Amino acid sequence: MEALFIFIAKSSGLLALFYFAYYLLLRKETFFNSNRWFLLAGLITAVVLPFLVYTKVVWIDPVPVSNMGYSPAFTPHAIQEEPFEIDWNLVSLAIYALGFTAFLVKFGIDFYSLNSVLKGKKVQQQADFKFIDTNENIAPFSYFDYIVYNSSLYSASELESIIEHEKVHSDQNHTVDVLISRLFCVLFWFNPVIWLYKKAILQNLEFIADSEAAKKISDKKAYQYTLLKITAHESCVSITNHFYQSLIKKRIVMLNKNQSKKRNYLKYYAIIPALLAFVLLFQVKTIAQEKAADPITNIDPKGIESMDVFNISKTTTDAEIEERLKILKEKHQITAVISELKRDSDNQITSIQIELKNKNGTVKVKRTESTNGIDKIGIIVIKEKSGKISFNFSDDEQIKNIDRSDEDQDDEMREVENIEAPDAPNAPDAPGAYGTPTPPTPPTPPSFPGGPMPQVPASAMANMPKPPTHPGNVNDKAAMKKFEKEMAEFEKKMEAFEPDMASYEKEVEEVMSKREAIFEKEMEKYDIAMEKFNADMEKFNQQNNQNVNFNKRQYQIDMKQHAIDMKQYEKDMKQHAKDMKQQEKDMKQHQKDMIQHQKDMAKQEKERANRQNN
Numbered sequence: 001m002e003a004l005f006i007f008i009a010k011s012s013g014l015l016a017l018f019y020f021a022y023y024l025l026l027r028k029e030t031f032f033n034s035n036r037w038f039l040l041a042g043l044i045t046a047v048v049l050p051f052l053v054y055t056k057v058v059w060i061d062p063v064p065v066s067n068m069g070y071s072p073a074f075t076p077h078a079i080q081e082e083p084f085e086i087d088w089n090l091v092s093l094a095i096y097a098l099g100f101t102a103f104l105v106k107f108g109i110d111f112y113s114l115n116s117v118l119k120g121k122k123v124q125q126q127a128d129f130k131f132i133d134t135n136e137n138i139a140p141f142s143y144f145d146y147i148v149y150n151s152s153l154y155s156a157s158e159l160e161s162i163i164e165h166e167k168v169h170s171d172q173n174h175t176v177d178v179l180i181s182r183l184f185c186v187l188f189w190f191n192p193v194i195w196l197y198k199k200a201i202l203q204n205l206e207f208i209a210d211s212e213a214a215k216k217i218s219d220k221k222a223y224q225y226t227l228l229k230i231t232a233h234e235s236c237v238s239i240t241n242h243f244y245q246s247l248i249k250k251r252i253v254m255l256n257k258n259q260s261k262k263r264n265y266l267k268y269y270a271i272i273p274a275l276l277a278f279v280l281l282f283q284v285k286t287i288a289q290e291k292a293a294d295p296i297t298n299i300d301p302k303g304i305e306s307m308d309v310f311n312i313s314k315t316t317t318d319a320e321i322e323e324r325l326k327i328l329k330e331k332h333q334i335t336a337v338i339s340e341l342k343r344d345s346d347n348q349i350t351s352i353q354i355e356l357k358n359k360n361g362t363v364k365v366k367r368t369e370s371t372n373g374i375d376k377i378g379i380i381v382i383k384e385k386s387g388k389i390s391f392n393f394s395d396d397e398q399i400k401n402i403d404r405s406d407e408d409q410d411d412e413m414r415e416v417e418n419i420e421a422p423d424a425p426n427a428p429d430a431p432g433a434y435g436t437p438t439p440p441t442p443p444t445p446p447s448f449p450g451g452p453m454p455q456v457p458a459s460a461m462a463n464m465p466k467p468p469t470h471p472g473n474v475n476d477k478a479a480m481k482k483f484e485k486e487m488a489e490f491e492k493k494m495e496a497f498e499p500d501m502a503s504y505e506k507e508v509e510e511v512m513s514k515r516e517a518i519f520e521k522e523m524e525k526y527d528i529a530m531e532k533f534n535a536d537m538e539k540f541n542q543q544n545n546q547n548v549n550f551n552k553r554q555y556q557i558d559m560k561q562h563a564i565d566m567k568q569y570e571k572d573m574k575q576h577a578k579d580m581k582q583q584e585k586d587m588k589q590h591q592k593d594m595i596q597h598q599k600d601m602a603k604q605e606k607e608r609a610n611r612q613n614n
Contacts, residue, residue, distance in 0.1 A: 003345075005092070008188070010050040010282060015184075016193045017274055018042025022200055025267040029260040032208040038268060039201050040177065043184055045275070049283065055371060056286045096190065103186040110182075118146060129170055131163075142166040144175050154226075157219070161226045164216050168209040177201055207254050214255055224252050285371065308332070308381045309394070314348040314373030324379075332381050332389050333359045340367065348373040356391060366393045440536035442563075443529035445570045446522035448580050449515040454507040465493040467601050470608060487606055494599060501592075512581065526570075537563075 018039070026035050117136070123146075124131040132148045140149035140162045147166045151159055169175070181198040188194040210223075217223050227248050308331070310324045325336040335357050342351040352374060353367040368374045378394030468486035471479035 002089070005089070007050050008096075011046040012188060012191045012193065013282075014046040014049060014278065015042065015188065015191065015197055017278065018045070018271065019193050019197045019200065021271050021274065023196075025270060027200070029264055029267070030211075030254070030257055031260060031265065032204055032211055034265070034268065035204050036177065036201075036208060038271075039197070039204065040180070042197070043180060046184075049275075049278070052279075052283060053371070054279070054284045056284055099189045100186060103189045107182060107186055114143065117148065118143070121148075129167060140166060142169040142175070144173070145170050157222055158226045161213065161217055161223045164213040165209045168212040169205065172208065174205045174209070177205060203250070206251055210251055210255050220255070224255060227251060303384045303386065305383045305385045307383070310379040310381075311376055312349075312352070312354070312379075313376045314350070316349065317347075328356075328379070328381070332383070332391070334381065334389070334391055336379075342369075344371075344373070350374065352377070354379070354393070356393075358389065358391065364392060439540050440533055442533050442566050443526055445526050445566075445573050446519065447573055448519050448576060450580075451515075454504060454511060465490050516581070 019042070022035065022039060022042075026038065029035070117134070117138070118132065121132045121134060124133075128145055130146045132146060133151050134148055135152070136150065137153070138148070138150065140147075142148070147163065147170060149159065149162055149166070154162065178201075181201045185194050185198055210227075214220050214223055310328065312321060312324065321338060325338070328334045328336055337355040337357075338352065339355070340351050340353045341349065344350050350371060350373060351367075351369040353365065354377065355363065355365045356379065357363045366377060368377065379391065380394045381389060381391045383389050467490055468483055471483055473479065
């Protein structure tokens with residue numbers, strides 16, 4: 001909501017800037033076409049420029065924080081009772097929406113009125129123009145390629161002047177300017193400048209049409225008399241270019257004014273410094289970014305017991321921040337205070353200040369802000385064997401050096417030990433490296449039993465009967481009788497063939513049942529072995545936790561990946577077993593489909609014979 005109000009304020013300011021530049025510098029010049037594009041450029045600039053923001057980063061030293069009044073608590077979801085207050089933002093938005101809706105409805109009514117004028121009228125097409133001679137007492141107007149007038153109200157010379165004037169409007173698409181200015185009046189209805197801006201656009205369009213039409217009419221004075229004669233009408237269509245406009249005197253003055261000097265074109269460039277000032281004042285956002293904290297130094301890697309890293313990124317939730325700070329407090333006696341926490345409409349953190357303080361009173365502060373969401377902030381805590389705890393904010397290079405086991409878990413806390421054991425006798429990746437115990441070997445998942453499947457009896461396949469062929473001539477009674485007899489014999493043979501196929505299906509089911517039973521027993525043994533392996537791994541990890549010379553970090557990552565691979569392998573084997581079972585079912589179904597196909601063919605032949613007999 002705040003962003004909407006800021007956009008409206010900036011756009012309104014830009015509209016005022018262009019309007020006053022036109023009013024003070026350009027409205028008396030005869031550069032009518034240039035003025036047209038200047039005014040349209042002002043409308044476009046008022047919409048586009050507020051979205052173009054340049055972000056300037058200013059690097060500052062860490063903010064010193066006094067220990068006085070220090071509050072260790074951080075409760076992102078704390079709810080406090082507050083007295084009732086009117087939300088003026090909502091009230092303002094409601095008033096704006098009400099006005100916007102009213103003017104939008106008025107815009108729609110004007111379109112309806114225009115349609116009622118054009119609908120059902122006789123149209124005369126001449127070149128690119130469509131002329132409508134109406135009987136209604138309305139001001140002549142143009143709407144895109146339509147030109148509407150009442151010829152009974154004017155003489156031939158007056159009508160010629162009017163038509164030439166409206167042709168200019170139509171030919172130069174002045175209707176687009178009118179519609180755009182009306183839309184801006186709907187959007188910025190509350191701003192009086194936009195109504196003056198619209199009036200300036202419409203007047204300038206009339207200046208253009210008068211100037212061009214006067215060039216094509218031989219009697220320039222007659223054209224001016226026409227302007228004076230047509231001073232009032234009962235109605236006008238407001239979203240069109242109509243011949244009559246108020247301030248006829250100004251139009252006549254501009255018609256008789258001498259052409260402006262070319263050097264006056266320099267006035268258009270006066271808007272550039274004003275736009276630059278607007279950009280510098282309102283479109284440059286300065287972000288104070290603290291310099292990267294000094295890395296933790298003077299720590300002997302051999303003396304490190306553990307190193308914890310807590311990351312906070314733009315997508316970290318309040319609950320996750322609270323959990324991280326709780327662990328910092330409970331595990332390391334470091335109290336953290338979060339302030340100036342801001343989020344955007346996507347709930348991403350755009351501003352945050354983190355203040356860390358340990359039990360000795362050491363305080364470190366980091367603040368960051370970005371309209372696109374903050375960069376990742378890392379809090380590094382190193383615990384030495386002596387019990388000393390060092391902490392600091394990590395810089396970009398330190399964050400890059402901290403590997404993550406899962407790139408999708410950017411905000412997940414994890415403990416990392418980065419210890420090197422010099423002159424180790426074994427390779428770091430080998431079991432037993434740095435004097436560690438050998439890790440247990442994970443069991444191998446069983447595979448689904450294979451082997452040959454029972455074959456379909458060759459004698460049965462060879463003896464499978466074939467349906468008889470229907471005679472071509474249905475009137476041949478002897479042939480038809482023979483066909484019916486053969487069909488009866490075919491059906492008997494098919495019935496005799498079915499027991500052989502049933503026996504085959506039974507053999508397949510028995511083989512598959514035995515293999516499934518074997519596989520299930522092997523899986524039970526595998527599950528028991530996996531439980532033992534997990535227990536052994538837990539003991540193994542506990543032993544490693546006590547051994548500070550072991551490169552725990554890399555090995556735990558490897559073992560975690562190995563466990564994931566084992567689970568995936570087990571999953572693949574189970575799926576393979578399912579696929580094998582499905583394959584057997586598909587084979588059995590294929591045999592059934594083949595037998596049914598033979599029956600269907602015989603049945604179709606029989607029905608075909610009956611239809612032909614009938």
